[in-house]
Amino acid sequence: MTTYSKNMTDNNRLIKTLESQLDKIGDKKTKIWWERYIKHDTIFRGVGIPQIREELKKWYKKERIDKLPLDEQLDLALSFFGEKYAEDKLAGILFLQNYLYNKFEWKTLLSKFEKLFKENYIYDWNICDWFCVRVLGPMIKENGMSCAKAISKWNSAKNVWQARCSVVAFANLTKEKEFTSLLLESSSVLIKRDERFAKTSVGWILRELSKSNKKLVADFINENKSYFSKESLQNALKYFNQTEKAKFKNNL
16 A cells, blocks of 8 residues: 555544544534525534534544644645535634644645635635634734735635635734735625625625724725625625615615
């Protein structure tokens, strides 16, 4: 057996070990609720994030994952995204967040992450947004502007979920003024797309920006008002008062 084949076999065993434990604690009512809420044909086991995190922690320790070479750990983490259950993909995200995102060059990671979208392993807003907030956002904070610019360039990606990342990755970084121009540039691209989840990503990031700069957000809405959906506009205006909201809605 080649080294590559052995690593693949080991990865499969390790993945199935964690999945088996998640399967044991899955709750049918939780599964049904999440599948109705998320849609996108996403299937769930019915396991909450705190439980996934706890099972991941126990699995990581029991299987001595930290003893594996870092490259093998990364391959293992990314392999979870290829599994069919949402909880398995979330386990991959938590694996990256808790153990790996700051142990590699950001360029190496982005190259690997782009393949996740190419393979269509991320195909709903739940996984996309968790990936953004738990992995991409911390990467930007850790590596600064060069990493931020590279992720922002995803705004032109054909895959809507990869494009969505170009703004949602900054959801917890909107107070960092150095990123504002990147966010406005990406938002101006995404708001013009027809997909619902391109437009809602803009609504989300504008909502966060409005906490510190309502005028900036108002100007953006006025410049792009013909492209907003009702849903994305409502989100963008969440922290505006009723009089301000009425003014924008009446002008659309």
